[in-house]
Amino acid sequence: xxxxxxxxxxxxxxxxxxxxxxxxxxxxxxxxxxxxxxxxxxxxxxxxxxxxxxxxxxxxxxxxxxxxxxxxxxxxxxxxxxxxxxxxxxxxxxxxxxxxxxxxxxxxxxxxxxxxxxxxxxxxxxxxxxxxxxxxxxxxxxxxxxxxxxxxxxxxxxxxxxxxxxxxxxxxxxxxxxxxxxxxxxxxx
Ligand SMILES: [Fe+2]
Ligand SMILES: [Fe+2]
Numbered sequence: 001x002x003x004x005x006x007x008x009x010x011x012x013x014x015x016x017x018x019x020x021x022x023x024x025x026x027x028x029x030x031x032x033x034x035x036x037x038x039x040x041x042x043x044x045x046x047x048x049x050x051x052x053x054x055x056x057x058x059x060x061x062x063x064x065x066x067x068x069x070x071x072x073x074x075x076x077x078x079x080x081x082x083x084x085x086x087x088x089x090x091x092x093x094x095x096x097x098x099x100x101x102x103x104x105x106x107x108x109x110x111x112x113x114x115x116x117x118x119x120x121x122x123x124x125x126x127x128x129x130x131x132x133x134x135x136x137x138x139x140x141x142x143x144x145x146x147x148x149x150x151x152x153x154x155x156x157x158x159x160x161x162x163x164x165x166x167x168x169x170x171x172x173x174x175x176x177x178x179x180x181x182x183x184x185x186x187x188x189x
Contacts, residue, residue, distance in 0.1 A: 013056065016132070017052065017055065017056065019132045020052065020130065020132050020133075021048065021049050021050070021051075021052060022048075022049065023126075023130030023131050023132045023133075024048035024049070024051060024052075024123065024126045024127050024130045025044070025045045025046070025047075025048030025049045025126075026045075026048070026130070027048070027125075027126035027129060027130040027131070028044040028045070028047070028048040028122050028123055028126040029041045029044055029045060029048075030126075031122050031125055031126055031145075031150070031153075032044055032122055034145060035149065035150045035153075037118050037122065037150060039118060039119045039122060043099070043101065043102055043119070044119070044122060044123070046098070046102070047098070047102045047105050047106060047119075047123055048123060048126055050089070050093055050098075050106070051089065051105070051106045051109050051123055051127065052085065052089065053089045053092055053093065053106075054084075054085040054086075054088040054089040054092060055085045055089070057085065057088065059081035059082065059084075060081075062081050062082075062084035062085060062088050063078070063081050063084065065084075065088050065091075066078075066084050066087060066088060069091055071084075071087045071088065071091055072087070073087050074174070074175060076111075076173055076174055076175065083110055083111065085110075086106060086107055086108065086109055086110045086111070087107055089106050090103045090104070090106040090107035093106055101117065101119045101120075102119070104116045104117065104119075104120055105117075105119050105120035105122075105123040105124075106123070108120055108124070108175075109123050109124055109127050110127075111173050111175035111176050111179065112124050112154065112158065112175065112176055112179035112180075113175060113178075113179055114178070114179060114182035118150060121150050121151070121154050122150065124154060124157070125150065125153050125154060125157060128157045128160075128161075129141055129144055129145075129157070135164070144156055144157070149187070151183045151186050151187050152183075152187065154179070154183055155180060155183050155184070155187075158176055158179065158180050158183075161176065162176075
């Protein structure tokens with residue numbers, strides 16, 4: 001099924017958000033090519049385009065949806081409801097006909113997970129480095145893409161995220177730490 005044509009983006013999306021959606025979709029394809037990962041561009045593009053489909057819901061709506069649909073969510077996601085836009089978005093897209101790989105990628109796009117596979121890692125990285133993100137300049141982006149593997153790129157992104165969290169007085173996420181340990185093992189570090 002062509003998810004691209006089946007979901008109306010009919011909620012109040014800012015131009016900035018739309019540019020982010022397109023940025024993730026296009027960057028996902030670029031990363032797939034850069035690391036020669038052989039994932040399907042036809043599946044990556046709509047996943048990037050819709051990964052934040054629930055991002056503009058307020059906390060109350062996200063918590064209500066997660067409860068009503070009995071979604072498996074973590075304590076840290078419940079404690080910081082904005083994080084619920086990932087599992088809620090995944091549930092919506094599963095209903096709209098996205099396949100398991102796409103749904104897992106959306107499910108884990110914010111914190112990362114060992115469960116999401118290479119396809120999910122592409123979306124995770126694309127979400128962080130797409131061109132409208134202002135915390136990176138072109139030099140930072142080029143440097144990140146010099147990492148030799150998608151796993152190493154994920155680790156660099158998590159490390160940057162940790163630095164940012166530390167500098168703004170926040171703790172690293174539990175799921176992010178588990179994902180980082182998994183990547184270390186994958187790379188034999
Ligand atoms: Fe997101
Ligand atoms: Fe995003």
